[in-house]
Amino acid sequence: MKKVEAIIKPFKLDEVKEALSEAGITGMTISEVKGFGRQKGHTELYRGAEYVVDFIPKIKVEVVVPDSLVEKAIETIMESARTGKIGDGKIFVSPVEEAVRIRTGERGEGAL
Amino acid sequence: MKKVEAIIKPFKLDEVKEALSEAGITGMTISEVKGFGRQKGHTELYRGAEYVVDFIPKIKVEVVVPDSLVEKAIETIMESARTGKIGDGKIFVSPVEEAVRIRTGERGEGAL
Amino acid sequence: MKKVEAIIKPFKLDEVKEALSEAGITGMTISEVKGFGRQKGHTELYRGAEYVVDFIPKIKVEVVVPDSLVEKAIETIMESARTGKIGDGKIFVSPVEEAVRIRTGERGEGAL
Amino acid sequence: MEKLLRVIFFSLLPATALAGETKGLNTGDTAWMLAATAMVMLMTPAGLALFYGGMSRSKNILNTIGMSFLAYCLASVVWVLWGYTLSFGHDVGEVIGGLEKLFLKGITPETLSGTIPELLFVAFQGTFAAIAVAIASGSVIERLKFSTWLIFVVLWITFVYAPVAHWVWGGGFLAHDGALDFAGGTVVHINSGIAGLVMAILLGKRRHYGKKAFFPSSVVLTVLGAALLWFGWFGFNGGSALSANGSAATAFLITNVAASVAAISWMATEWMFLKKPTLLGAASGAVSGLVAITPAAGYVNVLGAFLIGLVAGVLGWFGVFVLKKKLGYDDSLDAFGVHGLNGIWGAIATGIFAVKSVGGTPGVLEGNLPLLWVQTKAVLITVVFSAVMSGVVYGIASLLTGGARVPEDVEIEGLDSAVHGERGFNL
Amino acid sequence: MEKLLRVIFFSLLPATALAGETKGLNTGDTAWMLAATAMVMLMTPAGLALFYGGMSRSKNILNTIGMSFLAYCLASVVWVLWGYTLSFGHDVGEVIGGLEKLFLKGITPETLSGTIPELLFVAFQGTFAAIAVAIASGSVIERLKFSTWLIFVVLWITFVYAPVAHWVWGGGFLAHDGALDFAGGTVVHINSGIAGLVMAILLGKRRHYGKKAFFPSSVVLTVLGAALLWFGWFGFNGGSALSANGSAATAFLITNVAASVAAISWMATEWMFLKKPTLLGAASGAVSGLVAITPAAGYVNVLGAFLIGLVAGVLGWFGVFVLKKKLGYDDSLDAFGVHGLNGIWGAIATGIFAVKSVGGTPGVLEGNLPLLWVQTKAVLITVVFSAVMSGVVYGIASLLTGGARVPEDVEIEGLDSAVHGERGFNL
């Protein structure tokens, strides 16, 4: 199993979620994160002082999938999250050794 | 070392935390996430329009433990987080190659 | 590639970010987490009842770096995040097998 | 001496008994109108701002609040410059006021209007103009350009609000017709509700409207806004007696009854049909009742208020949950569904439930059938005039700002950050 | 002529000098009572709603606010239907008012009550009934069924509030006894505090009460609520003079002093014992002082107000931090600890500190020892009556709704989402 972790633009979340569902990946966990990268934050003015807000709101999508589905997951996310502009985000793939479904105790790919 | 990552129901957090402490696992990091899976979100009505809220609030608990404690951690979480209803969540185990305690610079299992 | 994940004190974020930038690591993702460890939370009083707040606000910094930069990243974070007091946090290193830049489709270290 | 005594004597009687009597300043009436004016003021930059702001998405809350806040500021200025004289200057052909009071020329602290200083009357009426235009903003939030809105406010007060106010209160033809509008059901609520609807249609729907959930940033703030509106409405309706007398007291009590009943009836309707009684519903219901009772406040009794409120809550719910869905426009915060519909209902209901012993005019139930037609005519004229003129004025504002709608990326990012460079909350 | 002049003359004098004198409408008194009534209204759907809502957990904030909001709506309706006549109709056996004013029958805009329109008096008194019942909700939030609450409100106003109001203000036996209650310490605060306590005991504790931290959703909103309550309390106490006179002025100033001192004394107590002066403490202290001064507002001088406030802050703190813990009930937002206890303290203190030159009645310190017994008796009777009847009324409401408590999963999920399908904030 692998964990496919994508950092995407917040307003793309719905599209990504739907694309993944259509691709048969029905479980996922998301969280609100902030990103720092090539895409530059905006400037905020407050009471006469100017500040650059470096960190840009992003959504992290995590899906754990069987090895066989990794490429599909990557492609699906790429297609649905892309706008073509800087800041579209990254996908990282890392190994997962075990998965457990808390409710039933099932282990391995069956737990996903 | 392994990272044991559990996605659980928010109101189970206290139980899980206490169970882990009793099992001798005294360090952990938690974050608020949203999950999408078998458990269906509820319907919200707002000004005449009906919307399904897909994403359900969950808590992610992360503990990095020595290999020897992995099974214990899994079982402890399973027991304390289970309600038996859909949406109880998952546990994922993945490899960690190094751990460092920032304060002292200690490395490896001693840093946990 | 490796993911270097650091749990740090919130008010150290700016220093860590700047130190990493200077070290040539220009992409990172951060999130708000809560930690439980040696550092004890404070006591809150509310309407006559006393509660210990166990979980302490922390920031999780995630950087995915080529293998060659792992040590540098660890050291940079250690130096910039240390206060020498309990609760300074941890750094965990774990393997990442693939990275993809969503915008261009680039893969591997070039995507970072 | 005799005459002097008579004046003194009468000025101590309930003011209703004295309509048309020439008299000096009455400190009691003035005290009430000072308080009432302050209460009505609070309705726009606080009450409506929160009521609407709490219903907008959090990325647009400040822009939504800003529309009310700036509407209040601009309207206040336009009002003393030329709005007041257009509405309350000497009558010109029963259509509009003359220009002799431009910039309040000739009005000194001593000038009276009835038993209160005219400057106070100016201030009181100015708060009505402000809230009228601010209400319309509810139909177009989250996508209208801020600059377009500011221009619209100025034009609308001038070309839409001022004439209608003149017709009803400034000696215009509707007043001569005998149309009853105690505190501005026609002038304020129908007028603004229609303006909102027209703009909502011309401007088009928000992106993803009807597809994605648009969650209100804070129902807590919306309820607080509704409570402040309710508070201010005592000044709005009670103050429209222009005196601290039995008429003001009636309007006060009756306003409270109608609002309470309507809050309950909206919530009950929801509970029946959708199984969840919402606070958003209770707050919207209260506002529906307040709108509906506005034209009737000095003319009906408690029973009338009860029935008007009962219908208002259900009607508001119907406007928002049924009609809007059916007709498919995006009247975002239901300026039309709540204010427009209930303004119309209130105007008609005033004709039905008016009681001679309360306000001097009998209604349909007391045998005065013609009143219904008078009221209906006033409604129709206002609807048509407001629809046409609001459209024209909106068109001009749109032209002057190169289109009325924000670019799509601004709409996605949210107007708070894109237009104002701010966020509502950094908690 | 002579008589006419006398009437005119007297109506210009301080109204206190004229008690019992027949006279016409006074616009000044009416102006003040209109403003005061609006101010008291604001206390329930805004002041108390935020004060309580801010203290509830964020998953229950809307339900908590809704309890106050709907209590206001229902009480307003019940009041004009039958509550007013039960309280202020002609006296029946010193126990309850007659039914001749059902639905305000026979009251026209011209009917006066003293120097103000009776309809205004109705509205003013209605806001008191509303806040009384809303206060009790503080004891039972986060677990009482919404439907049970709505029924309880209707029954409680009818069977508990109306009788007590009649006893004290409507010509009932407590009034004849000479019990002093300027603005409702007994009628409103003891009554509701006891009702809250009884319900809290019958309903049981919240899940995990005392074990887990229940953090207030927003102390900011609680402080804002306290400030709005304070503002409204000027109408509550100052308006209870029913006239814009020296008595109203006394009540106003004295209310402000007691609230200020009590806020300071609560915070100081906390600071001493717990090392942290909290804003929640300052806000609760202010409310404690406001409650305690309520019965005394027209009877004591500044020194008395100072001492009443000083004790009130400490007593409130004691009720919340010591007594509640000791006795082990879950009076969630301390309706009893703050309103009940301080209502009792205020009633007793009125007997002690009353000053003849202020309100016409000397207190214990001026040698009038019997007053202490009169006050104590009034307290005891109210406590017993309210405890028994509130319990009965709660039982009926519980029966009618199949149990008063929400199911456990609703309590865990939070009432906002489970009952209302809403969230307080989506930021």
Next chain:
Amino acid sequence: MEKLLRVIFFSLLPATALAGETKGLNTGDTAWMLAATAMVMLMTPAGLALFYGGMSRSKNILNTIGMSFLAYCLASVVWVLWGYTLSFGHDVGEVIGGLEKLFLKGITPETLSGTIPELLFVAFQGTFAAIAVAIASGSVIERLKFSTWLIFVVLWITFVYAPVAHWVWGGGFLAHDGALDFAGGTVVHINSGIAGLVMAILLGKRRHYGKKAFFPSSVVLTVLGAALLWFGWFGFNGGSALSANGSAATAFLITNVAASVAAISWMATEWMFLKKPTLLGAASGAVSGLVAITPAAGYVNVLGAFLIGLVAGVLGWFGVFVLKKKLGYDDSLDAFGVHGLNGIWGAIATGIFAVKSVGGTPGVLEGNLPLLWVQTKAVLITVVFSAVMSGVVYGIASLLTGGARVPEDVEIEGLDSAVHGERGFNL
């Protein structure tokens, strides 16, 4: 008999015509002053608390609110104890009031001050003292010790506010000079703005000031605070007529115009220079206009108000965005930039724009050049006195609490949690 009639007759005329006339209590005037006092009260623990609290970082919002809330409580107590008599006791050498009214000795409910009860006048003036000191807190938030603040409040009211209030309103030398200050531009706004500036300089900057972004916890709350301030300001300025008359009406209307124009002019300035019209700017602009019009409210006409407001918005913006940056002090929420600067501008502008037919005194534009000097002198004396004395009083408070600044770790953690053990929001 003749005399009696004259009294009756005159008491029904606009009160301005009656200055100096001995007369009884006027219920209309009393009604207005009761309402006005309540409105001014709301300004401090609600209006200013939110206006400031919303601008502080979320980790300090409760402490910031607490500074206003406790300032109100302490000031209220100090005022009735010794503040009032120091300001309004019999004049001692044109410098300070005598001590004969310590603890309001000798003032009964019947005692009048003009046409209203003196106790009401006491309450009204007390709210001014409270807001004056609370305003100064804006300069020092997020780093001043809470204990230092509480002591500062007590000392400042006693040694800084009371004397200046006496000079201007209590029969002191500035009044004799003929300096015009209708509602407290000098006494309240210059005084507190300078006090804030002096403290900001003595206390030093916040950690990371100018380097890191300090985001306002909630611009929504700031705007709500500004709206509540605006509402209260009608009581502040309108109430300063001490009567429900034409002067109050003028002050009311003119206040509204100046605030509206200033909100627009601040926002327009921002829009021009920085491309973003912010809500924070609109709110700050409104407050700037309200400050600037305060001394002028009873003396200028609508045109004057318009110009005063226009400049006020730009000046406030300049103070905050240009001057503060240039001079490098950390006047955190711009008590000086907004209140100090605009207080000065308002005092000067009153001299320029005063109109004889409005307030009885002609200004520079009507040929009365000397008034400019009288006004300037009053400003200079207040600035110097306030600067020196505020510094001294701050020094004493600092000494008594072992330094005025919180330890660095408290500043980093945030004062809410470190000092009060609370958080503003748990959503």
